Amino acid sequence: YSIRQYWVLRRSNTPTHPHWLDAGLDKYDAVFVEDIKCLLRLLVMFLPVPLFWALFDQQGSRWTLQAEMMDGSLGHLGTLKPDQMQAINPILIILLIPLFETVIYPLLDRCHIPNRPLQRMVTGMTFATSAFLMAGFVQLHLNRIAEPQISPDQSGLSIVNVASCEVSVESIYFTGDLQYLQSSNLTKNNPGNFSVNYSESCTSDNMTKIDIQLNKGQASRLLFYEQDTKIHAVQALEQSEKPPKYMTSVSFFSMLPNSYSSRIKLKSEDSEFILNNTQMFVTPFMNIDPGEYTIYNQGKNKSEWVKTQHILELLTGATYTVVIVPHGRKHKFDIKIFHGLIEHTVSMLLQIPQYLLITIGEVMFSVTGLTFAYSEAPVSMKSVVQAAWLLTVAVGNLIVVFVAQTSLIENQASEFFLFSALMAADVILYSIISMFYRYNNNLPSPYISGVDDKLTLVQTPIDDSIGE
Numbered sequence: 001y002s003i004r005q006y007w008v009l010r011r012s013n014t015p016t017h018p019h020w021l022d023a024g025l026d027k028y029d030a031v032f033v034e035d036i037k038c039l040l041r042l043l044v045m046f047l048p049v050p051l052f053w054a055l056f057d058q059q060g061s062r063w064t065l066q067a068e069m070m071d072g073s074l075g076h077l078g079t080l081k082p083d084q085m086q087a088i089n090p091i092l093i094i095l096l097i098p099l100f101e102t103v104i105y106p107l108l109d110r111c112h113i114p115n116r117p118l119q120r121m122v123t124g125m126t127f128a129t130s131a132f133l134m135a136g137f138v139q140l141h142l143n144r145i146a147e148p149q150i151s152p153d154q155s156g157l158s159i160v161n162v163a164s165c166e167v168s169v170e171s172i173y174f175t176g177d178l179q180y181l182q183s184s185n186l187t188k189n190n191p192g193n194f195s196v197n198y199s200e201s202c203t204s205d206n207m208t209k210i211d212i213q214l215n216k217g218q219a220s221r222l223l224f225y226e227q228d229t230k231i232h233a234v235q236a237l238e239q240s241e242k243p244p245k246y247m248t249s250v251s252f253f254s255m256l257p258n259s260y261s262s263r264i265k266l267k268s269e270d271s272e273f274i275l276n277n278t279q280m281f282v283t284p285f286m287n288i289d290p291g292e293y294t295i296y297n298q299g300k301n302k303s304e305w306v307k308t309q310h311i312l313e314l315l316t317g318a319t320y321t322v323v324i325v326p327h328g329r330k331h332k333f334d335i336k337i338f339h340g341l342i343e344h345t346v347s348m349l350l351q352i353p354q355y356l357l358i359t360i361g362e363v364m365f366s367v368t369g370l371t372f373a374y375s376e377a378p379v380s381m382k383s384v385v386q387a388a389w390l391l392t393v394a395v396g397n398l399i400v401v402f403v404a405q406t407s408l409i410e411n412q413a414s415e416f417f418l419f420s421a422l423m424a425a426d427v428i429l430y431s432i433i434s435m436f437y438r439y440n441n442n443l444p445s446p447y448i449s450g451v452d453d454k455l456t457l458v459q460t461p462i463d464d465s466i467g468e
Contacts, residue, residue, distance in 0.1 A: 035378035038440060042376055042385055045118070045437060046392055048430045052365055053396025055128050055419055056358060059086055061400065062412070063135065067351060068246055069142050071316055071344040079290070079316075080348050082246050088352065092359040100363055117372035118434040122427060124365030129423040131357035136416035138350055143413055147341055150240045155191040156219030157212075158238055159184040160338055162255065162323045163226040165202035171195070178224070183338050186238065191216045201230050210235070221321065223282070225255055239285040239319040239340055247287040248343075249319040250312075254281050256326055256333060264324070265296040265305055266312065290316045295335065310335045315343035376440050 064082050072080035108115045115123075150156050161167045161178035168177050172194060173187045191214050200206040210233045214220055219238035224231055236251070243249040252275060264275045268291035275283070293312040296305040312335070314320060319340035327334040370389065377385035409415045 035380050038376070038378050039381045039384060041437065042373060043388060044433065046373075046388055048426045048433070049369070049389075049392040050395035050399060051423060051426045052125055052128055052361075053393045054399040055132055055396075055423055056362060056366075057393075057397055057400060058419075059089060059355070059358065061404070062415070063351065063354070066135065066139060066142070066412070067348050068244075069146070069242075069317070069344060070346045070348040070350065072246065072348040073316070082348070085348060085351055085355070088355045089359050089362075092356060093363065096359060096363045097367060116439075117368050118430075118437060120364045120368040121372070122431050122434060124361040124363070124368065125423060125427045125430060127357050127361035127364065129420050129427060131354045131361065132416050132420035132423065134354040134357060135351075136413050136420060138346075138354070139413035139416055142346060143411070145345065150188060150217060150219055152217045153191075154188045155214035155216060156186050156188050156238065156240060157214060157222060158186045158219070158340070159196075159222045159224070160321060160323075161224045162253070162325065162336065163202065163224050163231050165226070166199075167224050167231060168199045168207070170197040170207070181336055186219060186240070186340075189214070191218075196222060196233070198224060198233060199231055202226065203229070221251075223253055223321075223323075225253075227255075234282060236282045237284060242317050242341060243287050243319065245287075246290075246316055248290040248314040248316060249285040249287050249340075250314060250322055251285045251320070252281075252283045252322050252324065254324040256324055263298040265298070266293040267296060268293045285319065288314070290314050290318075297333075312337070317341070318343035 060083075064086065067082035067085050070082075072082065072084075074080055105115060157171075157173045159169060159174055159178060160183040161180060164180055166177050166179055169175065169184075173189060173196075174184045176184075178184065193211060193213050195209050195211050197207045197209045200208045208231075210222075212220065212222065212235050219240040221236050221238045223234050223236065225234070226232070236253075239249045239251070254275075266273055266275075268289070270291060271289050273286075273288065291314060293314060295308045295310040295312065297308055298305060312320075312322065321338040321340065323336040323338065325334050325336060326332070373385045373389050374382060403409075403415070409418060
């Protein structure tokens with residue numbers, strides 16, 4: 001209504017009101033119009049707010065994915081899971097809010113350092129910018145030490161020798177001699193069908209060959225083992241990508257003869273699993289919880305498990321090929337471990353500084369922003385202002401969804417730096433519009449005359465003559 005009336009007055013060359021909302025004074029109450037003016041001023045201050053929430057809410061998405069590339073081992077205290085890092089935020093909130101309210105803000109006042117609500121919010125946004133700068137540098141380090149992955153157009157091959165002698169190998173992937181319990185590095189090449197020549201036996205210089213097929217985007221293992229005085233080869237898939245969700249990947253290659261027990265159990269403090277058939281087999285890679293696993297052999301009684309001296313220490317993010325070989329008599333065996341991808345080596349605790357910075361930003365921005373929005377809103381508009389504040393959170397989440405779905409930036413470190421740069425620009429914009437904002441307590445109140453917010457009670461003497 002006010003907009004329509006304002007344009008009608010302008011077209012008719014009638015003197016207009018100082019504010020376009022005043023054109024509705026002929027229909028609406030003056031107090032209500034002033035409340036709408038105050039609401040609009042607040043909504044303008046909310047425009048840059050969603051970007052802060054776009055950064056803040058990535059603790060549960062991008063930062064958790066970053067934690068999955070890190071080591072959560074705490075020694076005797078256990079292991080920290082990637083999604084458990086988010087617990088740092090509420091813990092710091094509980095600690096920092098009293099610290100800021102009782103120590104830091106009063107200290108700033110005593111030192112005559114300006115820290116009005118909008119100034120605190122700008123400072124909080126600056127801390128969020130710093131948090132994502134730090135997250136970007138952490139990601140750069142993780143990218144630098146990450147092992148190169150096989151591209152979709154490539155294939156890879158690694159060779160493992162568990163035969164009891166030296167094996168000579170000739171192929172386009174690897175040419176040379178592999179000692180007992182030696183493996184080659186994973187090499188990359190074009191996919192296709194290939195022949196690999198290798199020693200026929202431990203006592204002969206003759207060569208034999210095996211034909212292998214390597215597919216696009218996959219890596220394979222070629223394992224040499226000895227059986228009936230001959231050297232044999234078996235091809236199996238290799239794990240070329242890091243295990244998902246803070247796991248470790250392990251594959252078993254058993255060389256036990258049929259006379260051995262057919263079941264082996266691996267048990268840690270948190271989990272266990274059983275290999276039901278251990279006679280000459282190769283398992284695909286299995287994703288299991290990292291930890292220290294003790295190996296048990298099945299006794300004569302099928303329900304009885306006999307503890308062996310073998311212990312497997314499987315670390316987060318690593319891949320292992322575990323070779324089970326017979327040892328002497330009485331159904332004993334040895335365990336040989338071959339490492340594939342290395343474990344996560346960067347501690348997850350390295351994320352604590354960025355969590356500290358983003359939490360300080362939350363205390364100075366979110367807590368102050370809620371107080372600012374509620375105190376500055378007119379009585380009739382407080383619920384509307386609170387709803388608008390919550391709407392900024394939703395818009396911030398939409399920004400994150402848009403960036404994630406479009407996949408415009410594949411490098412995670414570059415994405416962190418992009419958000420940090422956008423937040424820095426947002427800080428500048430918010431600082432500028434804050435300079436033009438007038439707090440309500442500096443304006444004449446439509447409800448109480450004067451400039452002081454305090455309400456003064458005046459005692460009026462009662463005339464005793466009344467009622468006589």
